[in-house]
Amino acid sequence: xxxxxxxxxxxxxxxxxxxxxxxxxxxxxxxxKKSSVSWSPKVDIYETETHxxxxxxxxxxxxxxxxxxxxxNMLTISGYRPLYGEITDSDDGTFHRIECSYGNFKRxxxxxETVDSENIKATLRDGVLQIHxxxxxxxxxxxxxxx
Numbered sequence: 001x002x003x004x005x006x007x008x009x010x011x012x013x014x015x016x017x018x019x020x021x022x023x024x025x026x027x028x029x030x031x032x033k034k035s036s037v038s039w040s041p042k043v044d045i046y047e048t049e050t051h052x053x054x055x056x057x058x059x060x061x062x063x064x065x066x067x068x069x070x071x072x073n074m075l076t077i078s079g080y081r082p083l084y085g086e087i088t089d090s091d092d093g094t095f096h097r098i099e100c101s102y103g104n105f106k107r108x109x110x111x112x113e114t115v116d117s118e119n120i121k122a123t124l125r126d127g128v129l130q131i132h133x134x135x136x137x138x139x140x141x142x143x144x145x146x147x
Contacts, residue, residue, distance in 0.1 A: 039081070039101030041129075045109065052115065052133040056107070059127035060084060066129065070117045077129065078106040 044055045056077055058066065066079040083102040111117075116134040123130050 038103050039105050054131040056129040058129050063124050073111045075111050076108045080104050
């Protein structure tokens, strides 16, 4: 008889835990619909002899939803990526899982004073924003030969 009561207690605990998770997931679904999730695109930055290059992964972001600014040697990339899929706020659908990031983002990077901020160029191709930041001509290093 004691063994049956132990199993019954375990099943009761499992039911309570399941209800708790269901309640939390339902609340989370409602909060996700009401607020946007912030995210941060991954960025690679490298330097060549003549310029710096910033590659930012921004899949799903259109050119109209991107903003690039330079202010006092600070490069700022900001924008917005909409939620994928067919369900919108006006639909009665329920999300079961959201793993893709969406919403507003903003990344800032300090640049050396050696950059030519007047000639920066940016391209957006295949979900990658590429920013070419040339160095000032006077700063480009040159090899000095020893005689």
